[in-house]
Amino acid sequence: MSSAAWTRRRASARRVWRQLRSDRTALVGLILLALFVTMALTAPLFAERTELQAAAGRNNPDLAAPSGKFWLGTDDIGRDVFALVMWGARVSLYIGLLATVVAVVIGSVLGLIAGYSRGWISRLMLAIDDFFLVLPFIPLAIVLALLLGRSPTVLALVIGGTFWAGGSRLIRAQVLSLRERGYVERATALGASNRHIIVRHVVPGVAPLIIANATLIVPGAILAESTLAFLGLGDRFSPSWGKVLEGAQASGALTLNAWWYYLPPGLCIIGLVLAFTLIGNALERIFDPRLVGR
Amino acid sequence: MSDPLLDVRDLHVTYRSSRGPVPAVRGVSLHVDRGETLGLAGESGSGKSSLILALLRLAPPGTKVTGSIVLAGEDVMTMRPGRLRAVRWGEAAVVFQGAQHVLNPVQRISRQIQEAIDTHRSSNKVVDLLAQVGIPRWRAHAYPHELSGGQKQRVMIAMALACDPELLIADEPTTALDVMVQAQVLQLLADLQRDRGLAMIFITHDLSVLSTVADRLAVMYAGRLVETGPAREMLRGAKHPYTKALAAAFPTIGDHASRLAPSGLSGDPPDPIAVPSGCPFHPRCPIATDECAVTPVELASVASGWEVACLKV
């Protein structure tokens, strides 16, 4: 790419960043996101990883209320809830982001093909897309997880593999519109191959939409993971926030009013979901296809 | 002589925009008598569209409009909202540019015209109006997409006439049309004008069209008038270099001077935010001299009813 284009891309990115910062709701989202990322990165400073093991809680009181030693109290087997929540940030973020990457890659590629091709290929893509859109996610995820394993990576892949359909539709619509633009016709008249048109004209036109869409898939993935964890999947000893919540529910923390056990992870899930939603919505506004490309 | 139907004095229209205030119209005075057609010529950035919007106070909120606009003896600027609504369409109606895109695609045209009639409680009948503009009865309930470009334009004209206005403002009504359809629409407008004693402001950048419809001509450039006068004489021998250039842009077929010799101006019409100093036309003017860049220029009379804003005339 020529230097002029790079300068423009950088200036464009800077402009988007500035617009994002000036949007108040996006700013809240960014702050929240920064908070959770810090949490994930600094977890080792606050607690050893070993604190998550079953053995760690042996000598500690179970379901103890918050105190000077245990800032958020202990869980039903005596583990430090604060440690669980801090380390949970890593798992939740990891699964959420990996699932999103998978969903975005599949969704974008299929959306691109569906939008650009004509005839039976396009119809086939639409049918596949429809199929995945109506698939009941939870039963499918449970079955796949049981078959393939319960590690966070597998969970992320399973979620990603079922979440791509909504974004793919959006991308297909945008690609359809881009395909008819005057400059695509001009490129054809110049003798361009499909590959040239897709790489040089369609992908740059669709990229902002993909980014905005991806940012909005993350909260869905995180909630999906939380749901699955709550239903029993996931690893108790490297728990995501959803898994911590499941522990709280299973041990009756709600009835026992052990709020330190279920409130922190619950609030964190809400907070992270909110963060990505706010940022994603702002990005969507900034990248509105009606304003872009004209 | 009776008072003019429309009398505009020293009109200034300044928009708000993200780049700062945009002075689209910078001191325009003109008048239209009853039953006459004023041709308003100008290109993008000339301010002609802003001028029309301001006439009926249709400019977007936040726009600063100063000057005086008197329509049929009433001051438009100080009209109360109720009276203004009645005047809009009842006394003066506008046929906008790109009218075919202004029609609601999911409503039948009869309904859309009826809406205009009902809003003003006019006694006109939709079918009669459509017949007057040459749309047959059996088409009266069509959807806009079922009509051709020329027919849609006729619908817009019918809508404009729905409340028997005295002044019709047509913004580039034939620009997107084929030459035959354009001729049909022009003839329609001429017939309607004659039958109803309509006054008309006809806006276009094609001076040759104005030669057939306008009684008087006013040429705008960068928010100001550069030449006004009797249409026929002006087109035969324009005095301002910009008017000459506009006239030459659409050559007369059969004139050997323009055969294989397209004539045009260099540069582009100025952005209203950055109007050149002195005479705004000087960067593109073939006869400009140094003083043209520094001396502001006003309209000055060169003959009866003919004014030109040029230092070289």
Next chain:
Amino acid sequence: MSEGVTPLLEVDGAGVTYHGRHGGPPVRAVDGVDLTVAPGEVLALVGESGCGKTTLARAVLGLQPLSDGSIRFDGLPLPRSKAGLRSYRRKAQLVFQDPTGSINPRQSIYEIVAEGLRIHRERADEGGRVAAALTQCGLRPPEQFVHRFPHELSGGQRQRVVIAGAMVLQPRLLVADEPVSSLDASVRGEILQLLLGLSRDNGMTVLVVTHDLGLAWNIADRVAVMYLGRIVEVGTTEQILSMPRHPYTRALLSVVPEQQHLKQQILTGEAPDPAHIPVGCRFHPRCPVYQSGDAERLGILEACTGTDPVLLSGVACHAAR
């Protein structure tokens, strides 16, 4: 056209037929066109909307496959294969009506002009050729323009960029579809001058598609008038615009403003649908000669309603014989 010179373009009985809408009758957008274009000349293809001129132009560029007939470029038929079309596109280029829509707002001027070279993998001296094309099209000095983006330029400048993007491949044929209709009036002249100059200086053939007869007067050597998919009259610009023989051409000229010396003949109705082409002479339902009774007097009434006239010495009309 002088003897012994191979015409650059030979269109022979060309037809483009689309499927009818919702099972309606087929649309014959181009219905039997014969046309030759000499190298280096400027030909104006005029007609109103729906006459098929744009479809014909796209067929000439290989962007629209023909249903009937043939097109030969430089003596050889148009290629059908992808690779063949690609190499053809180096020789025949297109300039669109709307300069803003036909360039990608995200690309710099340099990239837009260089795109053709990159598509055809001509890397040698890319920068120099881009600069030369920009200069050739009046964007001087090129350094001032290469780093800018379309939204920073005016409409006229954008059209020059599009033309430069076509010229960088040094085509032999340039098809310009309404090249100035979306530009300001005062800018038209310069763009038309540019097109005319490019033709004269490079021996490039230009096919201008337009509904504006004044444009044809300004830059065309020859004019071909189309109606409902057929060419109804063709000849030099002087012949067609000063002494038209076909009633349609005469009517078109009579309504051009400032042709006051001609009696205005405003045709009734709109141009009919190419899905319902009239039987016999396709123009006869609107033809002033037919409607005024002159056709009867000339004894050609049956011919007008029964036989579609062919182009004979430049005009397709029974009355012109």
